[in-house]
Amino acid sequence: MTDIAMIEAARSRIAGHVRRTPLLFSPFFDEIAGRRVLVKTESLQLTGSFKFRGAWSAISALDPDVRAKGVLAFSSGNHAQAVALAARMHGISSTIVMPSDAPKLKIENTRAYGAEVVLYDRAKEDRDAIGVKLAAERGLTLIKPFDEPLVIAGQGTTGLELAEQAKEIGVERAEVLVPCGGGGLTSGIALALEARAPRLKARPCEPAGFDDVTRSLASGKIERNAAMSGSICDAIVTPSPGTITFPILRRLCGAGIVVTDEEALHAMALAFTRLKIVVEPGGAVALAAALFHGEEMAADTVIAVASGGNVDAALFRQALERFA
Incomplete structure (x- = not known):
């Protein structure tokens, strides 16, 4: 099973091959959310995502x-x-x-x-x-997409960076919102935070209608989605959380947050206009949760992971035309 030693080993192997992605902020986001909002920009990673x-x-x-x-x-x-x-x-x-x-x-x-x-x-x-x-x-x-210990360890390096960056700017307590499909990124980050920044709490974020992780955390058992298509958040539509990832999510994560496709589009537009970054719908659900679901959070600071930026031009234009 993945642990902090595996995540640290993965970090050694990927050193020099991946980008240390920036942690960005915008006063406009803080005003919308009513709290401090930071964005971990994995959309700027090689190939356009944390993967x-x-x-x-x-x-x-x-x-x-x-x-x-x-x-x-x-x-x-x-x-x-x-x-x-x-x-x-x-x-x-x-x-x-x-x-x-x-x-x-x-x-x-x-x-x-x-x-x-x-x-x-x-x-x-x-x-x-x-x-x-x-x-x-x-x-x-x-090479499985999420239910594989070595893959989870690699995704967990995002959490190691995030813990260091939060410390650098004096953030000791925060809710870390993570776009969640099968749970590889969320569980990896949760494991890294447990070891390196235990007062930062990971929370999965999902699109409405495909909230298998949120429902699984609520019921205590793995739940499945009824459909496998129908959301613009294609990057995080999976049948269910993984058998390896779910026990980690259940042990370490807070409750899931569910956002609409419309909210994801709105977050995409705001990410572009305020941070000048491109985020795809699935990669924007955590930012959407941070901006539009503040009543579901208690911390004064939230860190939203922008997990990917691979969006077709037509859909990106749609987001900008509607909300920019």
Whole structure:
């Protein structure tokens, strides 16, 4: 199981290969939220999301002979791009299973990073089954998107940075809002904060209608989403929290926060106009929670993780035209 030692080891492996992303703020956000709001900008990470941390962590830890045979991943886009680039930087092949309705930009970028892309229908086909089958047929190592200890450890390096940056500016207590799909980033951050900044509390944020983690935390057992499509927050739409991530989330995280697609679009526009950063809908749900769901928080400071910035131009224009 992932622990702080694994996260520290992952940090050593990724040193020099990932960006230490900035922690930004805006007086306008503080005014809207009625409290201090800080934004951890993983949208500025390599491949446009935090996923590169976990991909590099997992691939770099493989035995060289195993790694040389190539890797496989299944993803709606951000994990896909991360694995594709990390594989290319390691000089190995990658095969990525992606839903056919993933944003065009993410599919094109994954191919541009050198991966073979295999498309599937997420409403009718099981991506896990497709991935396992391909891995067995080709002798590839499957790099899971979230329910994998080495991936969680890589994502946890975000939490190590965040703890250090909070300390640098004198923040000792805060609620850390994290966009949450299967829980890899949220659980990794929660583990890092437990060890390095225990007064910073992680809380998962999800889109309405796809709030499996929020419901799971409330019930104490893993809950599943009824559908696998229908939200613009495609990057964090998963069937359920992972069997590895959920016990971590249950032990360390506060209650989940659910936002609407409209709120995510509004947060995207505000991130652009006030911070000059591009954030995709799934990556903006934590900022949306910070700005529009203040009644669900008690801390005077909230830190919102902007987890990704890979958004199609048309959808980004829609956010700006509606709210900028």
